[in-house]
Structure formats: C-alpha cells, structure tokens
Amino acid sequence: MTLSSQPPYLPLPAGEIGLLTDLYELTMAQSYFSEGIAGGATFSMYVREYPPDRGYLVAAGIDDALDCLEALSFDTDSIEYLRSTGIFTADFLEYLRDFRFTGSVRAMPEGSLFFAHEPVLEVTGPVIAAQLAETIVMNQVQYQTLLATKSARCVDAARGRPIADFAARRTHGSEASLKMARASYLAGFGATSNVLAARRYGIPPTGTMAHSYITSFDSEIEAFRAYSRMFPDRSILLLDTYDTVNGAHAAVKVAREMESDGHRLTGVRLDSGDFDALSRQVRRILDDAGLNYVRIVASGGLDEYAIDRLVSAGAPIDMFGVGTRVGVSADAPSCDMVYKMVSYNGRPVMKLSEGKESLPAAKQVFRHHDPQGMMSADVIGLSTETPSSGEPMLALALHDGRRVIPPSAIADARQHVADGLSRLSPAHRRLRQPDHFPVSISEELSLLESQIRGRLTAAVP
C-alpha cells in the first residue's frame, strides 16, 4: 500500500527500475549473496563540494528517489537478460526475481536547503538492498537538486518579477524537461511552458508565440491580429522576428484595435538583442501610446546572472522566460554528490581515498536559528545524538521499503523552499562567491572520525 493518493509518475516501468543501475551494484550484490554477507549497512548521500558560486543547495528529486525505491523490482525480461550475461548464479537470479527494497530511508524533505558535507539522504538496510539503491537515487536527486538550486538563484535575481520555465527543448530528454518544470516551480518560478509538466504537477502553463507563427503570415501585423483575435485576453506578441522596434509599433496598432473591441493586449516578448536598451525603447513606445498595462517579457539566453544585470540596471522587464542555461544548469551541469557506505554491521566505516575522505556512521544534521529566525549554523552529528538544541533535518521517509510519510505536495515543497530562503542570509545567497554557511561537526562525530582514521592508517600495511 502506498500513502500517496495517486500512483507516482515513475521515470521507468517499476519492473525495469532494478536494471537502471551500474553493473557493479549487481556483481557486488551477487558476491554478498554468495558469501552470505547480509549485514545491515548505512549509506550517506551528500555533496562534497559546492558547485561554482553556490552557497546553498535546494534538495529536489528526493520524492522521486523514494518512489523509485518503493517500486524497485526486476521483471521477467530483466531476470532473463541478467541470466543471458552468464555473470550471475541461478540462485541469485531467483533472489532478484522476488527482490524488493527493504531498507529504511531518512531524508531531508523535498525543497529543504542543505549545504556541502551534509547528508541529504541516508539509506539503512540489508547491504544488498542499500547497495542496489545507489544508482537510481543518485540519478534522480543530483540533477534535480542542481536545477532547483539554479532556479532559486534566478528567483532571487528577479526580485519579485515572475519567471517562467521555457526549457523543454533544451533539457537532457523528456524526463529532464518534466523535472526541470517541477524543480523550477519548487524554487519559485510562476509557470512552465511544458504542458505535460503543467498537467502532472499542477503548474500554471504559459506561453507566447514563435517566430514561425509570424513567418507563416504575409506580414507580422497580420500574425499579431490573428493571434489576438484567437486569444483576446492572453496574447503576448513576439516582437523580434524582423525588427524589435518595428514590431513594437505593430503591437501598438494591434493593441489599440483590441481596445476598441474591449480587450487588452497582455504583453510583448523580446527574444534577441540588447534587452536593457530594447526594453526601455519598447516601454516608451507602449507608454507613449497609453499602453502602460502591456507587460514586457524577455527570453533568450537568460540565467541568474543576466537577470540580475537587467534588474540592477532598471530595465523595464516585467517577466522573464528562462530556458537553456537554467534547464541544463549550464555552469554546473553536475556536482560532486556521492553515496558512501558509512557503517556496516554496526561498525562505522570510512574511506581515505585522496581528496575523497568520508565521515563515518549514520548521521543527523542539526540546524540552528538565531532569535530572529534566521539560519545561523548547522551541526553534523551522529544519528543517535540528542543535542539540546538544533532542529533535526533528516526524517524517516521509508521503513522496510514503504513510505511512512506521504510524498510532499508540490505546493508544500514550494513553500518549504521559500521559507528556507527567507531564513538564509543574503551573504549565503549571493550569486557570486557567496560566504559559506557555517557547518561544523559534533564532538561525538569528530571523536569517532579520528578513532577510525587512526585504526585504518595503523591497519593498512
């Protein structure tokens, strides 16, 4: 039984999720199975280093990861394929045929802000189950977190002006386009052009018109007239097919024709050229014609840096459409998120690989706020600690592979992001070289870490 009211939108058929994994997860599982190694393990997922210019991260894809784990299985075709490779034993394949994920997951709720080194999700369970969770959980959380984070930066940069997601054609596939719409909405965007995402996630759909629409008419103004005839109360006319300023004059003419029919042109869209200069010219043309209600939308190559420059310069742009650069998180299309074993059979473990050291044991993140409610510091401690202060950030989400709390409603997750950002100081939200948020390690964890490090460096020949 699932706690959600409708079946989740899985990225793959449930019976194929088992195979969406790196081969080594299955060969290691085969070895554990044959060796009779069935102890409990905990894996911790965290980001080792901030992507460039990031001062915080917005957790997204957590609920998709949990949905995938709840559904994870191997259908008959998957088992037959594995058999055909000749790598696996017959008894292990029988085990996989009945496999379901029986671990527990503690995670930060969708939309939580988190910081480098902090576990955002921990899986505890039989070592095979916890190992088989790795690839799909990483696959779902990493990029959605990057997309939500970059989108939140755009929202900050736009200082209240609405932003719409126009990225569908540029994301890495259709699944990524849906998740971009969702992640950016969580982060505070107002709408998406992606109709399927709008339907699935209840995001307001939005759109304007393309250059091709204009060029399929004999003249630009005929195209403007046809569109506003069809959508008299939601027309945004694209100005730059031939020349933006000429386009603005044509839009004025059409807006006046609309007024005489009792309608109002919603907006105009700039899609190329110098947005600062053009928006001022177009604003003046509109205002001179008494069309101060017509809004100016800008799209094309925008990201948080470009939006910030335009808003700082005072460009009269009322709404931004962002696509390419945000939809692929262009300046940070990947990040150093890892999934590391931190305990096995009750024994805390860590790795010492050069530059890739991990912290041992199941952990908790304790968040502290100042008297004004602003986030002041995080402490990473052991999951067993009960400090006198600090709000624990990880909550049990799956037990024995089943949801114990329902997936976040998208509206709640969106509110959670907004709340988090309102409590994070501007110094950590700065677009360039933000201050690092203070994250420290509890005394208990620190002690454990040095004990284990001592034991490991002594033991290694």
Next chain:
Amino acid sequence: MTLSSQPPYLPLPAGEIGLLTDLYELTMAQSYFSEGIAGGATFSMYVREYPPDRGYLVAAGIDDALDCLEALSFDTDSIEYLRSTGIFTADFLEYLRDFRFTGSVRAMPEGSLFFAHEPVLEVTGPVIAAQLAETIVMNQVQYQTLLATKSARCVDAARGRPIADFAARRTHGSEASLKMARASYLAGFGATSNVLAARRYGIPPTGTMAHSYITSFDSEIEAFRAYSRMFPDRSILLLDTYDTVNGAHAAVKVAREMESDGHRLTGVRLDSGDFDALSRQVRRILDDAGLNYVRIVASGGLDEYAIDRLVSAGAPIDMFGVGTRVGVSADAPSCDMVYKMVSYNGRPVMKLSEGKESLPAAKQVFRHHDPQGMMSADVIGLSTETPSSGEPMLALALHDGRRVIPPSAIADARQHVADGLSRLSPAHRRLRQPDHFPVSISEELSLLESQIRGRLTAAVP
C-alpha cells in the same frame, strides 16, 4: 504498421507525447485551426554555432525523434487537461483527439557527422503538424548529439584504448542515462555500466566494484579475495579505498592466489589521485610480480582533455571509465540548435532577428570527398537542386508520419560514426580550436536568400 521489428523504446507513453510540448505550439495550432490556415510548411533544424572547441557534431537521437513523431498523439487525459485550461475551443480539442503526425521528415541518418548551419533534419507537412513536432524533436536530438559528440572526442583522445560509460548516476535522469549509454556506444565506446541500457541496446555491460564493497569487509584484501572468488575470470579490483599503492600490493597477492587456482586477475582500477604517476607505480608493481597481463583501468573526472593528457604522457592505462563530465557534456551541456520555419505554402521564409538570421527554403546538404575518400567540403543547397557532384546527406525517413526506412541498427549507426570520423581530417577533429570544416551555400540558395532579404527589409515599415 511500423517497419521496425520490435516496438521502439519511447521516452513517454505514446498518448502523452502530444503534451510534451511548449504551450505555444498548441496555442499557435489553435489559431491556425480557427483561422483555417492549413498550408504546408517546412521547418529546418540546425546548429547555429559550434559548441566550444567542437569541429564537428555526431547526429544522435534522430531515430528517437522519428519514433516520437510516429507515435505522437493525445490521450483522453491529455484532451481533458487541455479542456480544463479554458484556452482551447471544443472543435480544436476534437481535432487533437484524432491527431496524428502526418508530415514528412528528411533527416541525416543516425550517426552522421554534420556541421554548423547544416540542416540535420527537416519536417515538411501541414503547418499544425510541423509545428507540433518542434519541442519533442529538439528535446531528443539536441542532447543526444552533444553526448555522442563529446564521446567521439574521448574515443579520438584514447587512441585505441577502450572506454566504458560509467555515467548513469550523473546524467540528467534515467532517460538521459540510457541515451548516454547509447550515444557513447555509437561514438565508439566499448561498453556501459548501465545494465538497462545494455539490455535495451545490446551494448556489452561492464563494471568493477565500489569503495563500499571494500569497506563492508574487515580488510581490503578480504574484499579482493571474495570478489575474485565469485568472478575468477572478470575481476577488476579497486585500489584506492585506503591507499592506491598499498591496494596494488594487496591485488598482487590476490592475483598470485588466483594463479595457483588457474585463474587470472583481469584488472585493477584507479579512481583518485594523480593517474599518470599512480598508473606507472602500479604498472611497475604488477610487472615486478610477473603480472603483465593485469590491465589498469582509470576512472574519475575523466573527459577527452584528461584522456588526451594521460595518453600523450604515456601513462600505462589500458582502459578508461568516463562518467560525469561526458554524461552531461560538461563543457557544452546545451548548444544552439534551432528549428526554424523555412517555407510556408510554397513561399520561402526567413527571420532576420539580430544574430539569429535563418536561411530560407527546404534544403539539402551535399557532401564532397577528395580522391582519397576524405571529406573535403559541404554545400548547403535547395532540396530541389541536383548538382553534378556531392552526396546528398538528408534522406526521406517519414512520409505521411510513417517510417519509409527502418530505424538504424545500433551496430550500423556505430559503424557510420566510425566511417565518418575516418574520413574527417585531424584538423577538424582537434580537441582544442579545431579548424572549421568548409561549408558553403549553393548559388541557387544564395540568390534566393538575397531576394527574400531584400523583399523583407523593403516590406517592413
């Protein structure tokens, strides 16, 4: 009826593909529908500018795009959702309920090399159909082309050493992970760690072991022994969990134990540190132990530039595993691929937007080779031209929305990439600042372009 022997792996259920579109495609279609605008249109898809340091592009995702167009439809839920928005008329929704893509598509075959400005795919059909194709075709072709291109650059850099795709956890979603495995295999990779991709596309699966496997045992050498016991003929031992050089000595011990049982250790894997120095140290340790058959695999942060440095330095690495940087095409996660109307109702059209000018009319790319079979120049001409020389690159793939040629077998597409690259001069394959391949415009196209430009600039008020 479809020409392929088995149903294609669509990224979405067929009935949802219609909604995987930008809202404006549907509002423009509504306007065309209500205005009775039903002329034929041609849209041309091409890359306006090379991504940084790219001298060629490898077409990938073409077959997925064609599959999506062949399947494109609106299921009942989609129609009901569109009705609920209040944007569309009842008769248009009835039209969509029965909609199927009835256009024709001319495209370069999967795996073709192509260059900036060249149409890689053209859609001709009723304007609504051709317009509704835009988002999904762009979504599928753009990123797969980027992944195939970056992968081909890695293959060039590795100069014959095999490369495996390890990117599943870093790509933008599960769909992207499958397409990364496929695109990189097209480009010449030898294997993938992604088991579902291996099954779907018939790619050899590969893998080693993770640090977590090591840390779940009491000691590294116990982990090595257990793994090689399970997989005596396919063990690749991960050396860097605690210390790479110590790990190499442990691997030597295990390899000798394996020899006494009549087995051979396949390889060892380096995953952190200075690969050049470590590979030499590890090679020496292996060779000193008479284990010259044990291969060295390197993975972790690799891309074409890192591979090139290691190979140029003579690092004794036998195989590379690439993940993150290639799986997101890190230095070019998006490109300037566009889908532009070039003709409407038999009338060639173009746009003049600043820096975004398009070439009018349905086109063909004619590829020329020198007497040695090397590619010498491409000419972009009108689709109606029949020049005396040059191989036409675009072939009819869909007619009336149905395949007229079957999807490429992956082995054929892979061979097609290899053939293309072998005919492309090293100057255009250089990893940094490659020479631009000569692409010119035919006299007929050039004449048409200046006629239309003259007409448009005269006509615009």
